[in-house]
Amino acid sequence: MRTALGLLAAALLSTSAIATPVVVTQVSSKVGAMLPTHIGGRVERTADGYRRQWPGTYFEANFRGRGVLLRIGEGDVALRISLDASVPTSLFKPKPGLYRIDAASNGRHSIRVEIASESQAASTVFGGFYAAPGTRGLAAPARARQIEFIGDSHTVGYGNLSTKRDCTQEEVWATTDTSKATPALTAQRYGADYQVNAISGRGIVRNYNGMAADTLPAAYPFTLFDKATRYVDPAWRPRLFVIALGTNDFTTALHPGEPWKTREALHADYEQRYVDFVKRLRARDPDAHVVLWATDMVNGEIAAEVGKVAARLNAEGQRNVAFVPVTGLALTGCNSHPSTADDARIATALSGYIDAHPEMWVRR
Known part of the structure; x- marks a missing residue:
């Protein structure tokens, strides 16, 4: 019954x-x-x-x-x-x-x-x-275009349905909707399949407030977070990587005992590790496009650092790498995270680059 x-x-x-x-x-x-x-x-x-x-x-x-x-x-x-x-x-x-x-x-x-x-x-x-x-x-759906999104809570859609900023952990969970976040909105616009390889609170070299856990690049190679099996899928060959990492590296002050004695040392480590991470992503497909985006939080520190990473990659001969700054977000979701309206604004900012580079969908 x-x-x-x-x-x-x-x-x-x-x-x-x-x-x-x-x-x-x-x-x-x-x-x-x-x-x-x-x-x-x-x-x-x-x-x-x-x-x-x-x-x-x-x-x-x-x-x-x-x-x-x-x-x-x-x-x-x-x-x-x-x-x-x-x-x-x-x-x-x-x-x-x-x-x-x-x-x-x-x-x-x-x-x-x-x-x-x-x-x-x-x-x-x-x-x-x-x-x-x-x-x-019947035969399963299939799409020719693929986009991979890599990031932190801003990519996950953390608390994006919330109508308030102050949330309990239970409320964060209940109001997080990745299906309405930037990756889904962007992929829908271009009729693309997508992956969301993002973890809230994680960074390139430093997690939120110095939290002890795998950084995103450390967790990235694996199918599950237990790191028991490396992820391999010959059919997954995205023509576009969209990456937003740095919020957790920089939004909190350094604490005694962390590896970086100064903010400048943190910047240097972040820039080098981010450059190396992007190079590893592109090793399989050097023609894939890479968009690095960042908000103007922390008085522009995150955007400045991400811009330096993009500039270094270009200077080292990495083609089709761009930096897209995103400004004007209301950040009215849980704990001052992007709302679904902000998610749409981010997707629109990304579409400016994607629309200007239709050649990315043509596989050579």
Whole structure:
């Protein structure tokens, strides 16, 4: 017997969204064949489905029929589920199990599940899509363009749905929506697949307030944050890297015992490590474009340092590297982070470079 989920986040949805949500019900039934699935983001294939931890992961499938089943595995997540052109339904920390979505007609349909929340503490599992009785899977969606976004909380979409700056940790989690952040907005504009390889609080050489944890470049090579498996996917060859790192390196004062005795020493280490990181990213595809962007926070210190990194890369012969400063953000999200309006402003700033370089999509 089906039990309707009372998990819609009405407070976070518009009136129109509440009027026409996708209906998701938890069921107990046998499943048909697993549907061909298109995946955006880094995942580890397991017997239970797809284990993931980097933010912004999404799963897509096409099917012909009336209904489709999806399995949600272990781990706390906020999901956005959309069918065809519907307004997404939000599920917050759904229980592991099997769920069904029925379409309005018996025809061809597309389903998309997006991970909206950040999962620093532990990985989570999405169990995949399955055919309901009378449904058959179709070829999974595919896109020619790929963009990789690398960064910190500003890339994650930390607290971007919040209507206030002062938030508890629970409120931060509930109001973080990577599916509405800059990466998703930018990729949608260009019809591109994307990865969001970002972790809130992390920097190039220094994490927020000197926090002891892997920096972003240290965590970057791995599929999950446990660093057990290096990420390898021959099909992932982005033509554009969009990187925003430096907020956590510079927004707090240095403390006794940290490796840098002066701000100048921190600057020098940051610049060299950032240059080296970009060079490693481009080793596989030297023709890929790289956009480094930064806000005007900390009296322009972050932007000045990122600008120096871009200038050094260009001086060393690295082609197609640009610096895009972003100003005028309201920063009204949780803990003075970008709001969804700010996310859109950042995406617009990035589009200025992308629109001016259409050649980046042509692979030589």
